[in-house]
């Protein structure tokens with residue numbers, strides 16, 4: 186049995202945020218085509234600012250062959266079945282254990298509760314949750330993955346510990362709350378299906394989960410907007426211009442965006458470092474990002490760029506850059522990047538000049 190899973194759609198005023206509704210209908214259209222008839226939404230279907238549920242109701246009515254299972258998240262913690270008229274929507278305002286389409290695997294739908302850890306309701310229901318025969322649907326922080334947790338909402342939200350996972354052995358865990366997608370060994374954050382703002386970058390996805398072999402697939406969501414927040418280091422090299430152009434081109438390549446999707450991109454650019462011609466940087470950025478939209482029509486942020494007008498310091502910098510480039514770097518999210526090292530090395534050379 187296959188089921189689709191998403192979270193954190195954050196539906197809000199449709200006039201202002203049509204892209205969030207479009208992301209949801211894109212998922213519904215896609216799974217309809219795949220003949221999948223269950224969609225799970227792991228919390229924050231609605232943004233906290235929202236209280237007109239009829240727009241979602243209308244969508245649900247249009248896809249009446251798809252059953253939509255919703256748990257409340259921290260944004261929509263108070264919703265229950267009374268807000269909806271569609272019969273193909275169930276909102277789990279209380280913890281519930283269910284098999285979908287007679288699947289052998291049971292789904293434990295756990296609504297978000299403030300000041301509670303996930304381990305509590307799991308422990309209360311442990312007799313009905315046989316090891317490896319159940320899947321957790323929750324909304325909150327997985328303690329091991331907290332370093333990437335929701336930037337928009339600092340703090341701890343209904344945490345799930347590794348101890349809970351080891352003890353109660355869910356076959357898999359699907360959580361909402363962290364809007365960035367993340368896949369651990371037995372845990373998955375589908376992430377928000379449409380970036381909510383510039384902090385939610387890149388292409389988005391939804392999940393197809395197969396209960397027969399506990400496997401999952403990521404499917405891209407075609408969104409109206411794709412955000413990118415990029416930062417570049419400029420160095421006082423002999424050929425600054427081609428250095429920066431090359432860096433920008435390879436970054437854009439990493440985005441993996443087709444020409445069709447180029448117009449959907451909203452980008453924010455920041456440059457830091459030491460340059461011999463600051464004005465030229467704007468020209469290069471505008472040229473290389475031609476055809477892309479800038480987030481909130483902001484110009485490139487050059488507040489971290491310092492002017493280099495000292496031939497001795499430039500020569501010292503170039504020698505440092507050469508030797509740092511030769512070092513083999515093990516990149517890791519918890520370690521400074523090569524660019525960080527270069528930036529701080531040059532900062533030492535130039536002082537704050």
Ligand SMILES: [Mn+2]
Nearest residue numbers: 193229260362
């Ligand atoms: Mn959320």
